[in-house]
Amino acid sequence: MTTPILLLNAGSSSIKYQVIDADDEDVLASGIIQRIGDESGTIDHTVDGQTFHETRGFPNHGRALTVLVKMFDEHGPALTSVRAVGHRIVHGGSFFNSTTVLTDEVLDRLREVSPLAPLHNPPGLAGVEAAMRSLPDVPHVAIFDTAFFSTLPAEAYTYAIPRELAAEHGIRKYGFHGTSHSYVSRKVAEVLGEPYESFDQIVCHLGNGASISAVRGGEAVEASMGLTPLAGLVMGTRSGDVDPGLHAFLARRLGMSIDDIDTLLNKKSGMLGLSGVTDFRDINELIAEGDADARLALDVYTHRLLSYIGSYIAVLGGVKAITFTAGVGENNPGLRAAIADRLAFLGVTLDAAANDTRSKEPRVISGPDSAITLLVVPTNEELAMARETKEAIGA
CATH class of the missing domain: 3.30.420.40 (ATPase, nucleotide binding domain)
Structure with a gap:
């Protein structure tokens, strides 16, 4: 049995992606789309050690995802085998402290917290919405950079500003790169055997x-x-x-x-x-x-x-x-x-x-x-x- 999962990391002008079999943890494909919004964008799609390159215009994330699907159709692996799509979302605000299956309600919440990460969340959400249109028949999941740090104690995450202002607007320390910190800290325990x-x-x-x-x-x-x-x-x-x-x-x-x-x-x-x-x-x-x-x-x-x-x-x-x-x-x-x-x-x-x-x-x-x-x-x-x-x- 295999569990291929498509992983998308959408930035303001790029989308990095991989397909990983979550059972044996092999990388089945990887790639990057660059210069979204530019007439001379590029996509590099790597599978079985071979990289396929195209230069073309990507006016938006939706068009970029359409081309990404086309690369999988032409060069593999087949996206019909994908069991789910995982999306990196930089900021989950105070709403999300764990990986979450994306629904309309979740997307609405993410739009609410976008002002907390104006450089990161809007393109991330654009990537999510485009992917959900391109791959509508599989679950889509949000993995939050901030989730690992939801355990911070109040003394660590609280800013010394008027408490009513902080509470109303969600102003606090959230922390980022949480997926990396979680992975690495757990790997340290494995290396040390503890x-x-x-x-x-x-x-x-x-x-x-x-x-x-x-x-x-x-x-x-x-x-x-x-x-x-x-x-x-x-x-x-x-x-x-x-x-x-x-x-x-x-x-x-x-x-x-x-x-x-x-x-x-x-x-x-x-x-x-x-x-x-x-x-x-x-x-x-x-x-x-x-x-x-x-x-x-x-x-x-x-x-x-x-x-x-x-x-x-x-x-x-x-x-x-x-x-x-x-x-x-x-x-x-x-x-x-x-x-x-x-x-x-x-x-x-x-x-x-x-x-x-x-x-x-x-x-x-x-x-x-x-x-x-x-x-x-x-x-x-x-x-x-x-x-x-x-x-x-x-x-």
């Missing part, structure tokens, strides 16, 4: 978007991202934490609008704003050439990450494991070594050879005498989505 609920850990999801979580006995108790995915760590183009007064300062001093400031902090800041580039390979090359801005950018990034790790160790009262995942976390041994060195006062030691080894397998990179176990665990959000979708439809 029950998931038996120890405390910190997960550092370091990609173009970056976040960190504190997990106590299998439940998230702190997260760096907040009401939106802008808060917390320094990211590729996002600033992470800044003084909230910066918005008023920029508006009064430079006459910037709220939209201008939002664009500045989300798309023109972070490593891009500090160094002019976002890829850590480029940053390391610039540092090697003596570029002072790139050096400072990396120092700021490392300092912010270290500050969060330190505060989460305090929140948890100590940790057994600290794990690095996502593109930067998995592929930057220099950053991991810098963090280990700064944590040496806690008894952390690094196995330099293990840290420098490039591998797609989860692994321990700390020394055998380290007081805290350091790990690298490649994330697999699509597999986590497939598992959750299978469970939601009772397959």
Whole structure:
């Protein structure tokens, strides 16, 4: 018996997708549609090791899904075998704390919370609606980035603003990248050979978007991202934490609008704003050439990450494991070594050879005498989505 599940991750101008057999967890197909809304969009569809490429206009998500279905019809696997469609939804607001089968009522609720994630939820919903039209005969399921963090205690998710305002508009910390944090934290327990609920850990999801979580006995108790995915760590183009007064300062001093400031902090800041580039390979090359801005950018990034790790160790009262995942976390041994060195006062030691080894397998990179176990665990959000979708439809 097989349970093929189509997984869709719709962004504002792209759709990433995979078909995973949720029983044996094999990837049957994968692909990406890029530049939706552009006359020169592309689709790359990979099946059985072969990639099929097309360039064409995708005026909207509906047209993009039509072409996606056509690629499956022409190159396989047959979508008639798909048992369900799982959709990544960035923000579930306070309504959704677990994976949910999509209904008209659920879609209405998601439209209500769209203002909480104006850059992410609207395109996600456009993808959902287009997919439901293209594949109407199978259940569609929403997997929420915020769900893993529904266990945050009130002291962690509450902002110190008037409580009536917060309650009326759902203003609180939600946390994001939850699917990755859930998958990785559970995988850590497997690697260590210990029950998931038996120890405390910190997960550092370091990609173009970056976040960190504190997990106590299998439940998230702190997260760096907040009401939106802008808060917390320094990211590729996002600033992470800044003084909230910066918005008023920029508006009064430079006459910037709220939209201008939002664009500045989300798309023109972070490593891009500090160094002019976002890829850590480029940053390391610039540092090697003596570029002072790139050096400072990396120092700021490392300092912010270290500050969060330190505060989460305090929140948890100590940790057994600290794990690095996502593109930067998995592929930057220099950053991991810098963090280990700064944590040496806690008894952390690094196995330099293990840290420098490039591998797609989860692994321990700390020394055998380290007081805290350091790990690298490649994330697999699509597999986590497939598992959750299978469970939601009772397959």
